[in-house]
Amino acid sequence: MEAPPVTVMPITSGTINMMEYLLQGSVLDSALESLLHRLRGLCDNMEPETFTDHELVFLLKGQQGNPFILRARRSLSHPTAPWHLRYLGQPEVGDKSRHALVRNCVDVAASHSLPDFLNEMGFRMDHEFVTSGHIFRKGAMKVVVCNVSRVLVPGNTENTERMSLSHLVELSVLAPAGQDTMSEDMRSFAEQLKPLIHLEKIDPSKQRH
Numbered sequence: 001m002e003a004p005p006v007t008v009m010p011i012t013s014g015t016i017n018m019m020e021y022l023l024q025g026s027v028l029d030s031a032l033e034s035l036l037h038r039l040r041g042l043c044d045n046m047e048p049e050t051f052t053d054h055e056l057v058f059l060l061k062g063q064q065g066n067p068f069i070l071r072a073r074r075s076l077s078h079p080t081a082p083w084h085l086r087y088l089g090q091p092e093v094g095d096k097s098r099h100a101l102v103r104n105c106v107d108v109a110a111s112h113s114l115p116d117f118l119n120e121m122g123f124r125m126d127h128e129f130v131t132s133g134h135i136f137r138k139g140a141m142k143v144v145v146c147n148v149s150r151v152l153v154p155g156n157t158e159n160t161e162r163m164s165l166s167h168l169v170e171l172s173v174l175a176p177a178g179q180d181t182m183s184e185d186m187r188s189f190a191e192q193l194k195p196l197i198h199l200e201k202i203d204p205s206k207q208r209h
Contacts, residue, residue, distance in 0.1 A: 020088070020105040021182045023171040023190055023199035032145070032167055035196045039136045039143060042192055048134040051146075052076040054157050055131065056115060058123035070123065072114050076130070076157060082109040091203050098180060099187035101201045105174060130160050133167065140182070141189060144170045171199050 027035050039048070055073040062068070071086040089104030110117075115125070133146025147167050149160035171190060173182045190199040 018105050018174040019177050019179070020103055021100040021173045021175065021179075021186060022103070022201075023100050023186055024202045025169045025197045025199040026164075026166045027145075027169055027197045028166050029147075031196060035145065035167075035169070035193070036134065038193060038196055039145070042189070043136040043138045043143065046137075048136045050077070050132075050134055052130065052132040054128065054151075056128040057126045058118045059126045060121070060123045070118065072110075072118065074112075083112060083114040084108070085110045085114060098183045099201065100173075100183035101203065102180075102183070125154075128154070129163075130157055131168075138189060139185075140173050140175065141186060142172050144168075144172075169197055169199065 036048075052075070053073050054076055055071055058070045058072060059067040060070075069088075071088070072083055073086065074083045075081045085108050087104075087106040091101045091103040092098075119125075128151045130149045130151060131146045132149075133144065136143040136145070145167050148163050150163055151157060151160055153159045171186055173179075173186060175182050193199065
């Protein structure tokens with residue numbers, strides 16, 4: 001389950017069609033402060049951004065094959081900010097020389113009527129969740145540290161339950177296709193976070209929601 005925060009990719013109009021390079025891991029709540037302290041030392045000299053986002057995952061099922069998946073998310077921290085519609089392509093995991101998972105990423109800003117529009121298009125919401133945490137930056141790299149909560153009553157983001165006693169950690173870079181040197185920079189940065197956390201090349205399609 002992924003929850004890239006709205007505030008990471010500020011978009012006012014148009015689309016972004018890029019490749020996402022990604023490493024993931026998790027850290028127990030008991031070790032969170034140590035990880036945050038390490039990230040403050042390694043990342044750019046600024047306080048991390050904080051965020052709380054609500055994400056809805058929509059499916060469009062065809063007669064054959066896997067359903068088409070779109071992700072709609074909004075900022076609960078900034079209610080007037082635009083919604084974001086996100087498509088993530090199939091991960092390219094076969095290349096062993098790449099140190100990070102690579103997949104196509106399309107992100108577009110949308111109005112607050114986005115969920116209604118998707119329903120009218122034939123999509124159906126599969127699940128929703130709330131994420132809350134911190135965003136760090138190191139040059140082109142972005143580190144998201146967040147907890148994930150399930151929404152107990154559909155649409156009610158005030159009624160949630162933590163899914164685990166750990167925080168999801170994602171190290172990612174958005175870049176045009178062919179920038180595979182990014183994965184080497186990510187590997188070097190991930191090494192500096194050990195043994196607090198081991199960030200790995202994980203295929204999200206093999207993870208259950």
